[in-house]
Amino acid sequence: MTFAPTIAAIRFGYGLPLPEAAPVTPEDMLALLAGPDLAAQRWPSAGVEAFLQAEAQMAPFFQARREKKPVPPEAEARAKEILAMNDVAVQATLARALASPDGLRERLVAFWADHFTVVIKQKYRRVLASTLVEDAIRPHMTGSFGDLLTAVTLHPAMLEYLDQSSSIGPDSPVGMRRNKGLNENLARELMELHSLGVGAAYSQADVTQMAELLTGLTAQPEKGMVFEPKRAEPGPETVLGQTYDGEGLAPIRAVLQDLALRPETAAHLAHKLAVHFVSDAPDPDLVAAIAQAYTASGGDLMASYGALLQHPVAWQSPFQKIRQPYDFVIAGLRAMGVTDEAVLTMKPGHLKAMVLQPMAAMGQPYQGAEGPNGWPEEAEAWITPIGLALRITWAMQMPKRLMRPVPDPVAFAKACLGDQASADLLWAAERAEDRPQGVGLVLASADFNRR
Amino acid sequence: MQRRDFLRGLGILGCSAAAHPWLNTVTMAGSDGGRPLGDHRFVVMILRGAMDGLDVVQPQGAPEYAGYRPTLIQPDAPDLDGFFRLHAAMAPLLPLWASGELGFVHATSTPYRDKRSHFDGQDMLEAGTGMDVPLDQVRDGWLNRLLQTQKGLTSQTAYSVGVDAMPILAGSAPVKEWAPETTLALTPQSQLLLDRVYHDDLLFQSAALEAMELAAAGNLGAAMAAGMGAGKAIGTGMVPQEPKREARVRDVVGLVDYAAAQMLQDARIVAFSLTGWDTHKGQASGLPLALTRLQYSILRLKSGLGPEVWGKTTVLAMTEFGRTAKENGTKGTDHGTAGLMLMAGGAIAGGKVYGQWPGLAEADLYQRRDLMPTSDVRAWAAHALRGMYGIDRAVLEGVVFPGLQMGDDPGIIR
Numbered sequence: 001m002t003f004a005p006t007i008a009a010i011r012f013g014y015g016l017p018l019p020e021a022a023p024v025t026p027e028d029m030l031a032l033l034a035g036p037d038l039a040a041q042r043w044p045s046a047g048v049e050a051f052l053q054a055e056a057q058m059a060p061f062f063q064a065r066r067e068k069k070p071v072p073p074e075a076e077a078r079a080k081e082i083l084a085m086n087d088v089a090v091q092a093t094l095a096r097a098l099a100s101p102d103g104l105r106e107r108l109v110a111f112w113a114d115h116f117t118v119v120i121k122q123k124y125r126r127v128l129a130s131t132l133v134e135d136a137i138r139p140h141m142t143g144s145f146g147d148l149l150t151a152v153t154l155h156p157a158m159l160e161y162l163d164q165s166s167s168i169g170p171d172s173p174v175g176m177r178r179n180k181g182l183n184e185n186l187a188r189e190l191m192e193l194h195s196l197g198v199g200a201a202y203s204q205a206d207v208t209q210m211a212e213l214l215t216g217l218t219a220q221p222e223k224g225m226v227f228e229p230k231r232a233e234p235g236p237e238t239v240l241g242q243t244y245d246g247e248g249l250a251p252i253r254a255v256l257q258d259l260a261l262r263p264e265t266a267a268h269l270a271h272k273l274a275v276h277f278v279s280d281a282p283d284p285d286l287v288a289a290i291a292q293a294y295t296a297s298g299g300d301l302m303a304s305y306g307a308l309l310q311h312p313v314a315w316q317s318p319f320q321k322i323r324q325p326y327d328f329v330i331a332g333l334r335a336m337g338v339t340d341e342a343v344l345t346m347k348p349g350h351l352k353a354m355v356l357q358p359m360a361a362m363g364q365p366y367q368g369a370e371g372p373n374g375w376p377e378e379a380e381a382w383i384t385p386i387g388l389a390l391r392i393t394w395a396m397q398m399p400k401r402l403m404r405p406v407p408d409p410v411a412f413a414k415a416c417l418g419d420q421a422s423a424d425l426l427w428a429a430e431r432a433e434d435r436p437q438g439v440g441l442v443l444a445s446a447d448f449n450r451r
Numbered sequence: 452m453q454r455r456d457f458l459r460g461l462g463i464l465g466c467s468a469a470a471h472p473w474l475n476t477v478t479m480a481g482s483d484g485g486r487p488l489g490d491h492r493f494v495v496m497i498l499r500g501a502m503d504g505l506d507v508v509q510p511q512g513a514p515e516y517a518g519y520r521p522t523l524i525q526p527d528a529p530d531l532d533g534f535f536r537l538h539a540a541m542a543p544l545l546p547l548w549a550s551g552e553l554g555f556v557h558a559t560s561t562p563y564r565d566k567r568s569h570f571d572g573q574d575m576l577e578a579g580t581g582m583d584v585p586l587d588q589v590r591d592g593w594l595n596r597l598l599q600t601q602k603g604l605t606s607q608t609a610y611s612v613g614v615d616a617m618p619i620l621a622g623s624a625p626v627k628e629w630a631p632e633t634t635l636a637l638t639p640q641s642q643l644l645l646d647r648v649y650h651d652d653l654l655f656q657s658a659a660l661e662a663m664e665l666a667a668a669g670n671l672g673a674a675m676a677a678g679m680g681a682g683k684a685i686g687t688g689m690v691p692q693e694p695k696r697e698a699r700v701r702d703v704v705g706l707v708d709y710a711a712a713q714m715l716q717d718a719r720i721v722a723f724s725l726t727g728w729d730t731h732k733g734q735a736s737g738l739p740l741a742l743t744r745l746q747y748s749i750l751r752l753k754s755g756l757g758p759e760v761w762g763k764t765t766v767l768a769m770t771e772f773g774r775t776a777k778e779n780g781t782k783g784t785d786h787g788t789a790g791l792m793l794m795a796g797g798a799i800a801g802g803k804v805y806g807q808w809p810g811l812a813e814a815d816l817y818q819r820r821d822l823m824p825t826s827d828v829r830a831w832a833a834h835a836l837r838g839m840y841g842i843d844r845a846v847l848e849g850v851v852f853p854g855l856q857m858g859d860d861p862g863i864i865r
Contacts, residue, residue: 204820383654
């Protein structure tokens with residue numbers, strides 16, 4: 001295998017130049033990933049416990065608003081705090097991506113956050129989406145997929161986003177008293193998107209049975225995830241030919257672990273990993289290698305990442321993927337030398353104008369996917385006339401706003417693209433009218449927008 | 452910057468222009484003054500998320516309806532024909548119903564069955580294929596295949612409007628893709644250098660080429676509109692009043708006004724999407740927001756086009772599937788099968804709910820759960836295309852919608 005440090009940085013990280021002490025071989029990248037999550041410690045962000053505590057303080061604020069009375073200063077302060085939690089979450093995510101030596105981990109976090117998309121639209125609850133990443137994804141994404149799937153499925157953010165909290169067993173005590181019933185949203189997406197994949201052989205009956213099995217799971221104010229036996233459909237349920245019975249969370253945990261070990265899940269996840277990191281039409285051999293490592297290890301994710309990083313196809317040029325707007329903006333900020341400190345101390349307004357609004361305009365509002373299937377992978381979905389026009393515009397405007405002094409464009413191209421900078425790009429960079437436009441040209445180039 | 456300069460910079464005028472389908476059509480745009488597809492305008496709105504047809508056009512004449520939908524039924528909703536009532540949020544469209552410019556097809560669906568996945572359902576709706584073709588093998592959308600069968604198209608004939616991807620228009624025939632209010636301000640030197648930088652990457656090359664051309668045209672269009680006083684000199688003389696703030700129609704206004712401006716020129720086919728239909732929960736408060744955007748889009752389009760062009764326009768609003776016949780446990784509805792198609796425009800024979808009504812008795816439901824499909828939504832679209840453009844049945848059944856049997860002409864086009 002011809003291994004290339006430039007490819008490692010661009011395909012499996014947020015690009016060049018690498019943060020200090022970043023590993024450059026697959027072995028070292030995997031070793032760092034297998035260790036503790038240092039980035040979460042260094043750039044902390046709130047989990048769901050902290051959010052629920054903050055939300056519990058919000059009652060006077062909402063009451064004043066409901067009654068159209070002036071909001072007391074104390075209540076106003078609580079509201080500001082809960083909004084600030086979300087600002088911190090966004091800043092921590094950007095800082096980790098920009099500055100952590102463990103770039104592979106941050107790319108995988110983004111992969112899983114997309115796989116388990118959660119969109120929270122209410123202004124004062126928005127940080128809930130980030131708490132899913134902090135509590136469920138980051139701690140479990142280097143362990144077994146069954147544990148990751150369980151942590152995500154039982155997290156209040158997912159329960160809320162896919163309406164599980166309000167799904168009630170029709171024959172449960174609550175269901176009979178209130179004449180209420182199932183909502184099968186989470187049950188369906190759990191099978192279609194999170195585990196088996198839509199191509200797998202499951203039926204509407206499996207979805208309905210899964211929905212019955214999941215009844216009782218709720219997300220509640222102040223408490224978070226609570227299993228309510230009075231809402232749970234009584235009796236056993238059969239999903240994919242397997243019968244689940246028993247009290248409380250045990251049968252739910254069992255079905256999630258079983259789903260994780262299905263061969264359809266192995267194939268689905270292997271394909272998604274290969275598509276996300278390597279190619280929209282990945283080499284079948286690469287997909288098979290990841291699926292095999294997954295299955296042989298009982299759904300171990302480190303083994304699956306290892307199969308991806310150790311496959312020769314993962315190190316071929318040219319770059320076939322497009323950096324999605326989030327990746328593009330992060331890689332651009334890093335190339336322009338924006339540090340984690342700069343992001344952490346940036347005024348929210350500036351962060352919005354320079355990072356979040358441009359990302360949204362390019363088609364990818366932060367944590368704002370249209371539905372639970374997350375963002376598209378295909379190059380054609382991103383490099384549209386509109387999408388490219390907005391990338392070019394951002395690329396041309398940012399260097400003069402963010403870089404003092406603006407560097408020589410050719411040196412800039414070499415610093416952020418290494419040996420992958422094309423001769424045409426170096427030719428053009430040298431001929432720009434001024435340095436900001438030359439640097440902008442590099443950021444707007446196909447070389448920089450691919451990974 | 453001139454398009455020609457950009458092409459020269461790319462170095463493709465001399466060598467490879469013929470190999471690239473999009474560039475071929477640019478050449479035609481300059482040389483062919485003909486009008487493919489005649490004067491009719493066709494607008495397809497994709498309602499992403501599965502619109503609940505049973506709530507929009509409520510079959511209150513069915514004895515089971517009230518029992519199935521205790522929190523959703525609107526007993527006072529406007530009556531359409533003695534059997535169906537129209538959701539109250541759609542009431543501003545009633546004058547169009549009265550004048551025959553609004554109609555519906557009930558209990559219709561794509562051939563998609565059983566998995567009830569939004570994403571596969573939308574893919575099939577836009578591919579225009581049946582269950583016999585694996586979706587990952589379909590490379591183009593049915594509107595694009597229609598364009599592929601037409602001679603003398605210009606690149607302005609079909610527009611995909613808005614930032615959402617529109618697979619219905621994807622394919623080898625030329626299509627413009629644009630969102631209003633996008634600008635691209637570059638110095639001439641930077642444009643020339645970008646030509647070179649994108650030279651070896653076809654995806655970037657063609658996207659940049661189109662972006663520059665459209666940005667130039669868009670600026671021009673905006674200037675013209677300002678000079679004319681858009682909405683005053685054209686149309687009904689009055690822009691419809693915008694609905695309440697909660698319904699968020701701002702983005703729709705931009706889309707529709709842009710689409711109308713193109714349709715007053717060379718555009719004959721326009722597609723865009725509206726979202727917000729996946730009402731698993733609290734549907735009585737959620738659905739009106741999406742419906743308001745839908746009805747306002749139609750009214751705004753009518754006013755923007757003016758009576759003459761509106762008279763030659765057919766709007767079809769289609770969704771990937773319907774929703775369950777009964778409410779779920781959370782005052783919403785889950786993914787179902789047959790749904791509703793909306794038709795609007797001066798070219799249609801409206802004032803009628805088309806389609807064979809299957810009934811709501813449990814035995815009449817699909818899998819005892821969903822409204823039973825009694826027609827293929829592709830057949831209605833095919834008859835609309837045939838009625839407006841005179842396209843051969845063989846082309847519609849063989850190329851645009853492979854494997855479709857259109858059946859008798861239902862007479863939905865005047």
